[in-house]
Amino acid sequence: MSQLRLSSRPSPSEKRYLKPSVFWSIRQGFPRWLSLLIVAISLAIPLVAWAIISYGEWVPPIFLPTPTAVIDAGVRMFTQENLVRDVLASCGRVAGGFLLAAIVGVPMGIAMGTFYSMESLFAPIVGTVRYMPVVAFVPLIVIWVGLGEESKMLIIFLGVVLYNAIMVADAVKFIPNEMINVAYTMGANRRDVLLKVILPAAFPSVLDTLRVNISGAWNYLVIAELVAAQSGLGFKIIQSQRFLQTDKVLFCIALIGMIGLLIDYSLKWISRWLTPWADQARH
Numbered sequence: 001m002s003q004l005r006l007s008s009r010p011s012p013s014e015k016r017y018l019k020p021s022v023f024w025s026i027r028q029g030f031p032r033w034l035s036l037l038i039v040a041i042s043l044a045i046p047l048v049a050w051a052i053i054s055y056g057e058w059v060p061p062i063f064l065p066t067p068t069a070v071i072d073a074g075v076r077m078f079t080q081e082n083l084v085r086d087v088l089a090s091c092g093r094v095a096g097g098f099l100l101a102a103i104v105g106v107p108m109g110i111a112m113g114t115f116y117s118m119e120s121l122f123a124p125i126v127g128t129v130r131y132m133p134v135v136a137f138v139p140l141i142v143i144w145v146g147l148g149e150e151s152k153m154l155i156i157f158l159g160v161v162l163y164n165a166i167m168v169a170d171a172v173k174f175i176p177n178e179m180i181n182v183a184y185t186m187g188a189n190r191r192d193v194l195l196k197v198i199l200p201a202a203f204p205s206v207l208d209t210l211r212v213n214i215s216g217a218w219n220y221l222v223i224a225e226l227v228a229a230q231s232g233l234g235f236k237i238i239q240s241q242r243f244l245q246t247d248k249v250l251f252c253i254a255l256i257g258m259i260g261l262l263i264d265y266s267l268k269w270i271s272r273w274l275t276p277w278a279d280q281a282r283h
Contacts (some may be wrong), residue, residue: 085229119169153224159223
């Protein structure tokens, strides 16, 4: 019986190999035209479904307005309700809170990933606080800093800073020890290793971390603008929700998505421009 089983196994010359595939290739390049086609299809499917359901009146307009109604609401908001002011207010809050989170979180992450002492110092705090909901801190933030712009930026800061630190620390830990040992062998001291080995090696990952986590800053924007805001896209969403103006809500949500997409592609371009050597590793 064992001889039969052995004889039934295919010989090395009879082994079947995977056929070449363009669509399912693993990191082997992809045609530009096919990528654009897939992107167009992925965007068209939800839009077509939305149009069919809304124009066909399968759902009442108060719950799902038509694309035309949403665009009309957006035009009215820009021309009659000074939506540009709200866009600038929200962008300023996100920029302020996220910039502060980068200034604090990135050095903390580099320190945690580089020195075991700093990891022992910060890891318990970071590991505990990041599970606490930011919404629960809102009453305390109002007491601490009041109802001004500082409280809104602080909410965005608290929502993002620890994720910046954790992701940057993980990126630093993935730097091969061989690179550090080679630097020591060539006579580098700890300062040289930090500034000339760890920071350049982690820099592409730091940029990617900031690009990913800025989406979290926009997610916390609505929470931030709950705190006595009189302007902003989050404020517009909340105000429109109270009066069941679903078309305005959808337009503001779509506008945040478009702003976020523009920021994402801009940061991706900046990252490629500053770190061209990391393109292959990044993709």
